[in-house]
Amino acid sequence: MMDTIGFGVVAGVSVVSALYVVRSANLIHAVLWLALTLLASAVLYAMLEAPFLAGVQVLTYVGGVVTLMIFGVMLTQRHDGTVAAASNVRNWAGVAAAIALCTLLFVAVGRSDLTTGTPPPATTTTEIGRSLLDEHLVAFEALSLLLLAAIVGAVVLARRKDHEAGDATVPTSPPSARRGAE
Amino acid sequence: MTLANCILLASLLFSIGVYGLLTRRQAVAMLLCVELMLNAANIVFVSFAHFRGGPGQIFAIFALAITVAEVAVGLALVLLLYRKHGDTAIDLASETKG
Numbered sequence: 001m002m003d004t005i006g007f008g009v010v011a012g013v014s015v016v017s018a019l020y021v022v023r024s025a026n027l028i029h030a031v032l033w034l035a036l037t038l039l040a041s042a043v044l045y046a047m048l049e050a051p052f053l054a055g056v057q058v059l060t061y062v063g064g065v066v067t068l069m070i071f072g073v074m075l076t077q078r079h080d081g082t083v084a085a086a087s088n089v090r091n092w093a094g095v096a097a098a099i100a101l102c103t104l105l106f107v108a109v110g111r112s113d114l115t116t117g118t119p120p121p122a123t124t125t126t127e128i129g130r131s132l133l134d135e136h137l138v139a140f141e142a143l144s145l146l147l148l149a150a151i152v153g154a155v156v157l158a159r160r161k162d163h164e165a166g167d168a169t170v171p172t173s174p175p176s177a178r179r180g181a182e
Numbered sequence: 183m184t185l186a187n188c189i190l191l192a193s194l195l196f197s198i199g200v201y202g203l204l205t206r207r208q209a210v211a212m213l214l215c216v217e218l219m220l221n222a223a224n225i226v227f228v229s230f231a232h233f234r235g236g237p238g239q240i241f242a243i244f245a246l247a248i249t250v251a252e253v254a255v256g257l258a259l260v261l262l263l264y265r266k267h268g269d270t271a272i273d274l275a276s277e278t279k280g
Contacts, residue, residue, distance in 0.1 A: 019198060
């Protein structure tokens with residue numbers, strides 16, 4: 001009984017805050033609503049007997065990704081200091097596509113056999129750690145390579161190329177130059 | 183709380199993410215919607231691991247790490263777009279067409 005009420009609350013909070021993420025006109029608000037959605041997911045993980053994932057979710061998503069996103073929003077403000085309004089366009093096509101997908105998924109879930117017997121014993125954090133460094137070792141190492149590549153790629157992409165700023169053949173101009181033009 | 187309920191919740195969240203991805207035009211807002219969709223996938227992994235067993239939690243951990251990498255590269259691209267055009271509307275990235 002408590003389980004059902006808890007799940008209902010978590011589901012309600014996730015769905016409502018997810019709707020705010022996609023509808024909010026203020027990008028900072030959208031990011032904060034996303035944090036709430038992710039926190040609700042963390043609670044759901046805890047209810048699904050995945051305490052390690054719940055903790056990791058809070059640490060990396062809410063602590064890391066949301067902070068990065070806020071940095072992203074603040075770094076890309078318009079030159080007059082305002083954040084661009086996050087408008088929604090093509091409303092009806094988007095709504096129709098999302099409703100169609102949702103219906104398809106619901107029908108698929110309704111037709112599948114999702115009955116469960118007694119749940120198997122919960123995976124403990126010890127088991128997760130062991131299997132990460134045992135049977136999933138190759139994937140684990142590949143993942144660390146991927147993260148390294150992502151870091152290097154992000155630095156290469158975001159690095160300011162000062163030597164190109166004065167080059168007339170390059171059509172880019174840094175925001176500081178553009179601010180004077182406006 | 184049954185397996186079907188969890189998957190229905192995940193489908194709903196995924197559909198909301200798709201709706202946002204199709205209607206948002208700010209690059210950062212689109213990244214937020216992608217986050218929603220990836221999170222929905224993680225919920226499915228974890229619920230199957232809980233109700234049926236199997237390595238679902240490992241999958242979810244890998245998906246989480248890949249998400250972080252995606253956000254880092256995505257934000258770098260957004261920053262580049264901003265530096266080039268002074269705005270982050272995704273329509274400005276039309277020169278990346280093949």
